[in-house]
Amino acid sequence: MTPDHGKNAKFATVHIATTPEERELCLSVRYEVFVDEQKVPIDEELDAYDDVAVHFLARLGSDSQAVGTARLIVLPNGHGKVGRVAVRRDFRRCGVGATIMAALENSARESGLSLLILDAQLHAIAFYQKLGYRVYGPVFLDAGIEHRAMDKTLEPN
């Protein structure tokens, strides 16, 4: 990561992926981060929730390159499930992940969701805690990676 990335990351823009091209960019970030980097099998990385989830795309720089993503699933109980939060390696630790989560939470509030839940990889727990998420429950394996459950109550806008 260069210092320039850090400066520019403050101007990362995040929006909901609406076109097939934007959704492909979200999936390409996930492929790079989860499949290539973390060795998650592709058939576990992609699932049926991708068809119903809201996908968020973070872009950065003068060329608007895709640098991060996340997805939000509205559960039948009215809670939101956050998942597939990913920032390309060279753009980490300069605010992109937090910007994605802020956009996702705003969208969740607008949809009337009052609680967000997620399964955090152990290394990412501190990232979510900084954003107000609470960790609970035991460590469990998903795709061979250790996780713990977290949640956050959303205050209405």
Ligand SMILES: CC(C)(COP(=O)(O)OP(=O)(O)OC[C@H]1O[C@@H](n2cnc3c(N)ncnc32)[C@H](O)[C@@H]1OP(=O)(O)O)[C@@H](O)C(=O)NCCC(=O)NCCS
């Ligand atoms: C987890 C991830 C999304 C964080 O994205 P990011 O863009 O690096 O995060 P940010 O730069 O917005 O960080 C926001 C805050 O969390 C902190 N933070 C980020 N990653 C952290 C980590 N691994 N450990 C501790 N703190 C962390 C930052 O220092 C920053 O703190 P600050 O506000 O005090 O400066 C990114 O590391 C990633 O994509 N990892 C690989 C994929 C992954 O494991 N995703 C999570 C699946 S549950």
